[in-house]
Amino acid sequence: xxxxxxxxxxxxxxxxxxxxxxxxxxxxxxxxxxxxxxxxxxxxxxxxxxxxxxxxxxxxxxxxxxxxxxxxxxxxxxxxxxxxxxxxxxxxxxxxxxxxxxxxxxxxxxxxxxxxxxx
Numbered sequence: 001x002x003x004x005x006x007x008x009x010x011x012x013x014x015x016x017x018x019x020x021x022x023x024x025x026x027x028x029x030x031x032x033x034x035x036x037x038x039x040x041x042x043x044x045x046x047x048x049x050x051x052x053x054x055x056x057x058x059x060x061x062x063x064x065x066x067x068x069x070x071x072x073x074x075x076x077x078x079x080x081x082x083x084x085x086x087x088x089x090x091x092x093x094x095x096x097x098x099x100x101x102x103x104x105x106x107x108x109x110x111x112x113x114x115x116x117x118x119x
Contacts, residue, residue, distance in 0.1 A: 003115030014060030021053030
């Protein structure tokens with residue numbers, strides 16, 4: 001049960017991040033991603049953030065779809081794979097963008113992955 005709760009929180013977080021990336025104001029985006037506000041106002045950067053937002057939103061939707069449409073071993077396996085995807089992306093993001101990504105995105109995904117493994 002705990003694994004499903006944390007996994008659901010990871011899905012919600014991905015959708016919230018999508019909201020910031022696509023619909024957030026420049027100050028919100030700059031704060032969230034430790035970037036200069038002038039940088040996130042560049043039209044090409046706004047497009048890149050929006051594109052990244054689509055990926056995050058789709059990942060959140062996929063996690064929820066897996067939780068509600070699959071059952072049994074297939075569900076657990078898919079959720080573990082999705083949490084691994086989030087964890088790998090968080091590791092990469094923490095190495096290339098800002099270190100807080102590993103805590104904000106990676107830690108919940110790692111906890112969910114472990115909880116699902118021991119479910």
